[in-house]
Every structure is written in structure tokens, then in C-alpha cells.
Amino acid sequence: MTPLTLGVVYGAIYGLIAVxxxxxxxxTKVVSFAQGEIGTFSLYLAWLLTTERxxxxxxxxxxxxxxxxxxxVGFEFFVVRRMVHANRLSIAVATIGLASLLAAVELKLWxxxxxxxxxxxxxxxxxxxxxxxxxxxxxxxxxxAGLGIGLALLLRGTDFGLGITAAADDPTAVRLVxxxxxxxxxxxxxxxxxxxxxxxxxxxxxxxxxxxxxxxxLFVAGMxxxxxxxxxxxxxxFAGGIVVGVIEAYVRQRTLTSDVPGLTTVxxxxxxxxxxxxxxxxxxxxAAA
Amino acid sequence: MTGLTRVPAAIRIAxxxxxxxxxxxxxxxxxxxxxxxxxxxxxxxxxxxxAAALALNLLMGYAGQISLGHFALVGVGAFxxxxxxxxLRLGLPFLLAVPIAAAAGALVAFVLGLPALRLRGMYxxxxxxxxxxxxxxxxxxxxxxxxxxxxxxxPRPWFGDFELLQEHDYLAVALLLLAGLWLIDRNVTRTxxxxxxxxxxxxxxxxxxYGIDIVRYxxxxxxxxxxxxxxxxxxxxxxxxxxxxxxFELRFSLLLVIVVVxxxxxxxxxxxxxxxxFAVLPRLLSxxxxxxxxxxxxxxxxxxxxxxxxFPEAIAEAREKKAIxxxxxxxxxxxxxxxxxxxxxxxxxxxxxxxxxxxxLLSVRDVSVAFGGLQAVDGASxxxxxxxxxxxxxxNGAGKTTLFNAVxxxxxxxxxxxxxxxxxxxxxxxxxxxxxxxxxxxxxxGLAKDLSVTENLLLAQxxxxxxxxxxxxxxxxxxxxxxxxxxxxxxEAVHALGFERYAHTPVKFLSHGQQRIVELGCVLVxxxxxxxxDEPSAGMSPGAAENLAVRLADVRDALGRTVxxxxxxxxxxxxxxxxxxxxxxxxxIASGPAREVAxxxxxxxxxxxxxxxx
Numbered sequence: 021m022t023p024l025t026l027g028v029v030y031g032a033i034y035g036l037i038a039v040x041x042x043x044x045x046x047x048t049k050v051v052s053f054a055q056g057e058i059g060t061f062s063l064y065l066a067w068l069l070t071t072e073r074x075x076x077x078x079x080x081x082x083x084x085x086x087x088x089x090x091x092x093v094g095f096e097f098f099v100v101r102r103m104v105h106a107n108r109l110s111i112a113v114a115t116i117g118l119a120s121l122l123a124a125v126e127l128k129l130w131x132x133x134x135x136x137x138x139x140x141x142x143x144x145x146x147x148x149x150x151x152x153x154x155x156x157x158x159x160x161x162x163x164x165a166g167l168g169i170g171l172a173l174l175l176r177g178t179d180f181g182l183g184i185t186a187a188a189d190d191p192t193a194v195r196l197v198x199x200x201x202x203x204x205x206x207x208x209x210x211x212x213x214x215x216x217x218x219x220x221x222x223x224x225x226x227x228x229x230x231x232x233x234x235x236x237x238l239f240v241a242g243m244x245x246x247x248x249x250x251x252x253x254x255x256x257x258f259a260g261g262i263v264v265g266v267i268e269a270y271v272r273q274r275t276l277t278s279d280v281p282g283l284t285t286v287x288x289x290x291x292x293x294x295x296x297x298x299x300x301x302x303x304x305x306x307a308a309a
Numbered sequence: 310m311t312g313l314t315r316v317p318a319a320i321r322i323a324x325x326x327x328x329x330x331x332x333x334x335x336x337x338x339x340x341x342x343x344x345x346x347x348x349x350x351x352x353x354x355x356x357x358x359x360a361a362a363l364a365l366n367l368l369m370g371y372a373g374q375i376s377l378g379h380f381a382l383v384g385v386g387a388f389x390x391x392x393x394x395x396x397l398r399l400g401l402p403f404l405l406a407v408p409i410a411a412a413a414g415a416l417v418a419f420v421l422g423l424p425a426l427r428l429r430g431m432y433x434x435x436x437x438x439x440x441x442x443x444x445x446x447x448x449x450x451x452x453x454x455x456x457x458x459x460x461x462x463x464p465r466p467w468f469g470d471f472e473l474l475q476e477h478d479y480l481a482v483a484l485l486l487l488a489g490l491w492l493i494d495r496n497v498t499r500t501x502x503x504x505x506x507x508x509x510x511x512x513x514x515x516x517x518x519y520g521i522d523i524v525r526y527x528x529x530x531x532x533x534x535x536x537x538x539x540x541x542x543x544x545x546x547x548x549x550x551x552x553x554x555x556x557f558e559l560r561f562s563l564l565l566v567i568v569v570v571x572x573x574x575x576x577x578x579x580x581x582x583x584x585x586x587f588a589v590l591p592r593l594l595s596x597x598x599x600x601x602x603x604x605x606x607x608x609x610x611x612x613x614x615x616x617x618x619x620f621p622e623a624i625a626e627a628r629e630k631k632a633i634x635x636x637x638x639x640x641x642x643x644x645x646x647x648x649x650x651x652x653x654x655x656x657x658x659x660x661x662x663x664x665x666x667x668x669x670l671l672s673v674r675d676v677s678v679a680f681g682g683l684q685a686v687d688g689a690s691x692x693x694x695x696x697x698x699x700x701x702x703x704x705n706g707a708g709k710t711t712l713f714n715a716v717x718x719x720x721x722x723x724x725x726x727x728x729x730x731x732x733x734x735x736x737x738x739x740x741x742x743x744x745x746x747x748x749x750x751x752x753x754x755g756l757a758k759d760l761s762v763t764e765n766l767l768l769a770q771x772x773x774x775x776x777x778x779x780x781x782x783x784x785x786x787x788x789x790x791x792x793x794x795x796x797x798x799x800x801e802a803v804h805a806l807g808f809e810r811y812a813h814t815p816v817k818f819l820s821h822g823q824q825r826i827v828e829l830g831c832v833l834v835x836x837x838x839x840x841x842x843d844e845p846s847a848g849m850s851p852g853a854a855e856n857l858a859v860r861l862a863d864v865r866d867a868l869g870r871t872v873x874x875x876x877x878x879x880x881x882x883x884x885x886x887x888x889x890x891x892x893x894x895x896x897x898i899a900s901g902p903a904r905e906v907a908x909x910x911x912x913x914x915x916x917x918x919x920x921x922x923x
Contacts, residue, residue, distance in 0.1 A: 049431075050431070051431045051434065051435060053377075053434075053438075095610075098610070098614075099610045099613075099614050102614040102615065103613070103614050106613070106614075106617060107617075108430070108431065109375060109430045109431060109434070110613045110617055111613070112430075112431060112434060113375075113566065113570060113609070113613050114609065114610045114613045114614065116377070116563050116566055116567070116606075116609065117567065117605075117606040117607065117608075117609030117610040117613070118606065118610060119563070119606070120560075120563055120564070120567060120602050120605060120606035120609070121602070121603055121605075121606025121607055121610075122606075123560070123602065124599070124600075124601075124602030124603040124605075124606060125603060127599065127602075128599050128600075128603065233560060236442075236559055236560075237442065237446075240438060240439060240442055243435055243438070244435075244439065247432075247435060279451065279452065279453065280447060280448075280450075280451050281446070281447060281450045281451070282443075282446030282447035282450060283447055284446075285439070285442040285443045285445075285446040285447050286443045286447045286448075288439050288442065288443070289436075289439040289440055289442070289443035292435060292436050292439045293424050293436065296424070296427070296428055296432050296436060297424060297427055297428075300432070
């Protein structure tokens, strides 16, 4: 029971990270490697306002999400927009530049000291099996479900949403239905960054501290979740998150006494290889790219 | 440069060794204040980092295979050095530990390369990140193997009783190792190894059509890159007298990506310069410490957005564009209409069997290809007799190119056989068919567009370059002689094409028609038995198409080659082809002598419509 509960709790976090990755992938066929660092950077903004200035949590959270959105939009404007004809992989490499830049700025401004952010809601939460599920973790599940449904409605139900989905495959068609590609692109990167920030805000209380570069592992798990789900499917991101969370929790429980540390990362690597080699379109993805 | 290459390799290497070996003590003696021990250590660190950058450049810059976890391979080399050289472990001499570190890196890279055969681009990027985490968080922390969280001790190199504890002495060793890697890397790029890598990076289908075994060369790129990374690991480990998992975290791998991209993918000098700048400058000048990643991240984004080839290429391109403009301004006439190279068979080419008398050179029997539910080719058969030009026509979507791909091996037919020179090649990979005597062009032009005309002509000769990979890496055995021959042939071909002025121009700066001619030259330069051309006149002006027709007739009449041709330009087809096959909805609906076929009512109906012919 315990690994399952923990798996779902962490799975929701991974799913949240994965939703942002999936949104950007759907709109641009690019995997953004900067999601983790955008999230971390936004946490510093929240931390400056709440822990340092004593403002309420929601003020800090709003600033974080706004700041992240600005980073995403800025990246789109200064980099992605100038790479219309470039190979998609080059844009992915550019996101590495963004991630390194953000990590270095964090290090320069705030050092390596781990920082702590208050949880949005206090209390130890509900006991499930032998573990407590905190209010934040419950919120994560709810937010994940809400975001998933909301984004699905946007992508399926509106011209603009269809434009996001079609932008990478058939830009001409998007232009013909009267949706401006530059708006779609800006929205995709901005919203993707906002999702990274939301994920970071909701997962920080579970990890309890953050520092430059700290999101790397979580981000990899989120990336695996997105991949397991099929990279382009929002429901897949959700399902992939849970699958990754549960597998990780079971591996961790089984290997607690092992001489070999960190076997969960080996399990992630193996999972990636199995998914990519056996079923490249993932659990719920449409077609292999 | 050319003057330098005339000096025998051994002497050049000796000079470099002496220089590098003598320089540090010399500096140490004359400039003792400048080269302090910490500075020497920093320079050694720069050398190790440059070695790691060369490793990633080989994989990513030459072969186009992305790796975001390359520092994990450096780690493999460092731990392998510790396990073999540490007195507490095997205690082998350092000189033995370096090749072992290279072998360990190569082995792990080989295993990493296996999934890379199936994974491309973004997926490979993700897999390599996960690989990095699995190595750093797990494998590198196994206490029995790597000393766990405390890490492993690695000794400095020692010779007899003399251990290189002085930083100056170690710097000499580090620079020697870096110079060694540089020379090997140079041998990669001036032989068919590097050209095969670059071809794979440019276009895998094209690479196979020139006889390059892409599975083999991708794995070779991983193995060589892993070996380089292993040596870099040995340099690191010995420098810091130890290694632990944290030294090889993902962020170092990503810094390496920054260095290689900003330095210029595929540019050896640029990459080493960038590596030295990123590793050495922040440590020498405390004022800029901490800024390197900020600047690096920004530079990376700027580079990929503006100059994807990095700064060296940006400079070269600017120079090329200027030269083109000057040529235009000076009003020099365009080169005369080109001829095609008529050259003797390459010496590296084994004598090919001839088809039995009365048998066609190429025989395709009942080939069917389906993509999902779509029957692209449906039981097509055709014969191409030696010394003839056979045309394949049909409406768009009739399956002409698919049939071409089935013949050249790029798609696997569900049923049917392909025979070349009386030999069943149905189950051969495309590169093996190329080696067996098939040459082909592509609708979208099968050239490495970033490479020059000469370089493309060299890469096209892959399958006649008869030397092994170890010979190439050491520039020994047959390599120098064969390479000289290949270059002579390439330059003959450039002359024959009349492209002297474009010999060193990247192909992407040529017009479409010019690229077509270069592609034809590349196909002909290895004297294939069968020349397969996919819409050669597409995108050509009428005048150029006419010239092409004359040249193709030469290919048959003067060079004695056999041609299979897909073409939409009906007058050209009727002018040129001996036999004609008409494909419609995947089936051969008519075949026979060209003019007779073109006059058949069903052909006119299915394909030619109301066009009045002849």
C-alpha cells in the first residue's frame, strides 16, 4: 500500500512536470530541457516575496508564475522566433542554453544555500496506509486533473487550441484558419513555462528545499513520464506520471537494502529504453515521431 | 597548411611532442612567476576538458548523434584509471591505465550506441540524459567498484621512481595526451571515417547510397567518442588525484554541449579553443568566475539561433558569400556547360562479375511494397539490359520512387526479388548494394550540403577506399596512398565537371542545377555498373535539361554505363531512353521500346493525357 500511495503522490508531481513538456512538444515538436530550471527560478521569485518579505503565499506564487511566463515568452521572442527554419533539435539545444543561464544566474544571485518555501496550506494531511498525504500533495492531484481537463478542452475545442496542435505539423493550415503562428508559438512557450512554475510550486513542499539545479532529477522523471505517456498526449502525461511514480516507489522499496544506490535512476533509464524501443508512441501517444 | 602536410607524419608528431614536452619546463624555468603550480593545474584541467570536448565533437559535430550525458563517459574513464592504476587496486603503470580507460569508455559508449541505432534526435537526447543520471546516481556510487561516496584514489603518472607530482610535469603529460587525441581526430576527419560520419549527419539515405554502412559507422562514432572521453577521464582523475560521482554530473555534460556548439560543431580548433576558454579563463581571472555559464548559456542560444554551425563556420560562410559576390561583380562568365567525368576504374575497386550473356544487368521480379494499407508498388517487374538507358515514367504517386527505393534497398519489399549482375541482392542492405555496383541520385539531391564539392566527391568514393579503420586512425598502411588517389580522382572529377572555381565551395551555395551535376559526378566517380537517376532534370532550366540529356547519352555511349531513369520530362525521356516502363498505381501497365510504349493508347490515357507527342 505504501509504495502505491507514495507512487501516486510523486506521480502527480511528475505528471504536472510532464504536462508542461507535453504542451510544448505538441506545439513545437521540441522537448524543452529548461522546464526544471524555469520552475526553480520561479521558486526564487516566490521565496523573495514570501519567506524574505513576509507576503502571503498566493502573492509569491502569482509572481513566480508570471515570472516564469515572462521567461518562456522571452525565450520564444528572442530565440525560437529566429529559428523558424531550424532543425527542431537545435531548438532543444537552445533550451539547454536557457537552463544553464538560469542555473548560473541563480547561483550568482542566491548562492548554493538551499532555500525553503512555505506550503500553500499547512497541516500534516490525511493518512493513507502508513503515509501522510499532505494538503499540497492533494492540491497537486486536483490541479493536475484540472489542468489536464482545461488544456484538453482548449486544445480540442478552440481554433486557437487546434492551431497549437497543428502548428508543428502543418503551419500553412494554421494560417489558413486565421490563427497567427506567432501567437500560437508565444502562447505555447509562455504557458509551458507557467506550467513548469506551477509544478515547481506544488512539488517544493514535498521536497522541502530548493537550490540551483535541484530540479534536475525531478525533471528527468517528468520527462520520462511524458515519454511513457507518448510525449504528445495530455492524458498520457497524467498516466505516465503515475506509472513512473509507482515504478519508482516500488524500486525504491525493494532496493532499500541493496549495495547499489540510486537504482531508481537505473530503472528510469531502463524504462525509457523499453518504451522507446518497444512502443515509441508511448501509452497514449498517437504516432511515432 | 599544404606545406606542412608534405612533412612526413612521424617527423611532425616528433616535433609536436618535443615542443609540447619542452615547453612547460622551458616556461617553468624562464617564466617561473607566470606558470605557478595552480596555473599549471588549471591548464591541465583545460587540457582534460578540451579532450572531453573533442570526444563530444566527434559524436555530435561529425556524426550528428546528440549526447547530453557525455561526462558520464568521462567518469567511466576516470574510474577505470583508478581501478587499474591505484596502488590499492591493480596498481598497473599509468601508461597502461590510459588505454584501459579508453577501452572502458569505448565499451560503455558502444552499449549506449546500440539503442541510438533506433533512436533519433530528441529521443536520443532524452535517453542520454537518463543514462547520465543512472551512471552518476547509481553505477558511480557502487562502493565496491568506485569507492562509493568517498570516491576513488587515482595516482599521478609515474615512471620508475619518478611520480609527476609537480604540476608543470603533469601539464606536459596532459598536453601530450591532448595532442595525441588531436592527431587521431585529424586522421578521422581526413579519411573516410570522418566523411562517413559527416554523411550520416547530413542524410542517412544518401550515406547508404554511397555505400556507407550506417549501423557500423554510428557505432564506430560512439566507440571512438567513448575512447576519447575515457582518455579525458584518465586526465581528470590523475589531475585531481581521485574521482567521485559528483565530478561527472549532468551539468558538466551540458557545459560540454555548450562548448561544442559555441566552438562550432565539427570544428576541431573551435571546439578546443572554446573548451580552453570556458575551463581556463574563469579560473585564471577571478573577476569573471561564475559568469562563464551565464555567458555560455546566452552564447549557446545565440549560436543555435544565428550561426548553427558555430563561429568558425559563420566566418567561413561570410567569406564564401563575399567571394561569390565579387565573382558576380567582376562579370566573370559562368563555367561552360559541364561534361561528366570519364575516369578509369578506381584501383580500390574489386573486379565485378558480369551478368550471363542474354541476361539483364538489373532484373526486378514481382516486387510489392505496402505502407500500412497503401499498396505503393504492386507486383512490378522490370529488366535493365547492360548499356541501355531505361526510363520509368508514370503519374505522381504511381510508386516510381518507392520502386527505386526497393531496388536500392532503402525500403524492404513485402515480396519479389532484385537481381544485380545475376546475383540476388534482395536481402542486401543499401550500402552493400552500392558496393555491388549500384549508384543512385535522389529527388531532393543526395549531397552533404554543408560540405564542399571536393569533399562530396571524396565521400562518394567511400566504398573504393580500401583501408581499415585502425589504419585510418593511425594514418598508416594503405591509408596515405589511397587517400592521395581519392583526392586525385576527386580533382579530376572537378575538372571534368568544369567546377574548378567551386571546388571548395559548400554545395549549398550552388544553384539547384549545379547541385544536380555535382550529384551526378559523385555517383559516377566510383564507376557503378548501374546508375539510377530520380528525376535528374527536375528544377533545371530547359537549356540545362538539354545539356543533361547530352551528358546522359554520354554516360551510356562514352562511359558504357547502364542507366535507370525516373523522369517527368517526356521529350527528354523519348530522346534518351531505349526502353520505357510505365507505372500506374504501383503496377507496370506498359513496357517496351520507348517510342512504341509512348504511343500506346492506355499510356496516353493513364499518364500523358491529351499531350500530343513526337
